Amino acid sequence: MSRVSTTIIKGVGTVVECLVVALICPCLAVVLCFGYGEPCGTNRVRKGYPMPKPQTDPPPARQPNPPPLPTDRIDIQQLPAAAQSQSLLFKLPLELRELIYDKVLAGRLVRLQLVTSKLHEHSVVQCTCYTPTDDLEEYPAQRIFLADPISPALLRSCRAVYNEAFPILHQRNTFQLWASQLNTVVGSVLGNYCLSNIRSVNLQYDYTPPFDMFALLHQMRLDRLAFRLQGPPLQGGNSVALESAWGRGLLELRKLRRLELWIQHRGDEKELGKKFRQLMIGPQAEENYRAFLEL
Structure with missing residues (x-):
């Protein structure tokens, strides 16, 4: 062929x-x-x-912190009273309604912490709820358990429920935060308008806050404040802690009913806490505090 x-x-x-x-x-x-x-x-x-390059817009700049809440908020509590709700909930006595609000919104240690997010262009605030503890001898994070998450959707049910339950969310929870993140978390999650309702705070203090955290703490009506101290700035004895900028700022919080201190890698937190409480809490606190200032 x-x-x-x-x-x-x-x-x-x-x-x-x-x-x-x-x-x-x-x-x-x-x-x-x-x-x-x-x-x-x-x-x-x-x-x-050659491979043609895709035509895309440049990626937006990453924002390290979540955006703050809008400042042009309408305060429903300041508006004229609404008509009485016809909901079956309001056929219950106020005491029973408050028990419901407590179950849904209160009675928790609420940990708020900035974390990196893969779904957002900025970090987000992670909220985790734990059962609270009243143990003064041991840092509570060592022996706490997860609790049911808060259900803020209840606040959207009607205006009357919002007016009754919204203060409970802030007054009857303990908020645990890093001191260095306090300004960001308050501005983006809690809102500065809620500061006067906050009664209990647990701060993890790493000695590197970029702002004066006591300016925010003074805007709260705190009954209970807890500090977990980290790092070496308290070296030199308890007298140094009392005279430090942190100690002076803490002593200016004059309306506390309870103060708790834990110091990492140090065993004299009981004695230091006792000295602060003598100057801040109890019938002799004001007299002791004036004598301290005169030293």
Whole structure:
């Protein structure tokens, strides 16, 4: 058989193969016939030509902190009273309604902490609820358990429920935060308008807050304040702690009923807490505090 005949037979065989493949997979037939060398649907081009760069807008700059809450908030509690709700909830006495509010919104140690988010262009505030503890001898984070999450959706049910239950959310929970994140968390989650309702705070103090945290603490009506101190600035004895900027700022909180201190890697927190409480809490606190200032 001549070379020409062989070539014709091979060509006919190739055409037949392409026709068969075209009936099964048209994209694969194009690849076999035209030799693009890549499956159909990819972003590759013919060999020897550069890959075209996709035309996309530059990514937005990453924001390290979550955006603050809007300042143009309408305070529903300051508006004229609404008509009495017809809900069955308001057929119950106020005492029973408050028990419901406590179950849904209160009675928790609420940990608020900034964490990195893969779904957002900025960090977010993670909220975790724990059962509270009243143990003064041991830092509560060592022996606390998860609690049911808070259900703020109740506040959206009606205006009357909001007016009754909203203060309970802040007054009857303990908020645990890092001192260095206090300003950001308050501005983006709690809201500065809620500071006067906060009664109990647990601060983890790492000695590197970028602002005066006591300015925010003074806006709260704190009954209970707990500090977990970290780092070496308290070296030198309890007298140094009392005279430090942190100690002076703490002593200016004059309306506390309870103060708790835990010091990491140090065993004299009981004695230090006792000295602070003598100057801040009890019938002799004001007299002791004036004598301390005169030293």
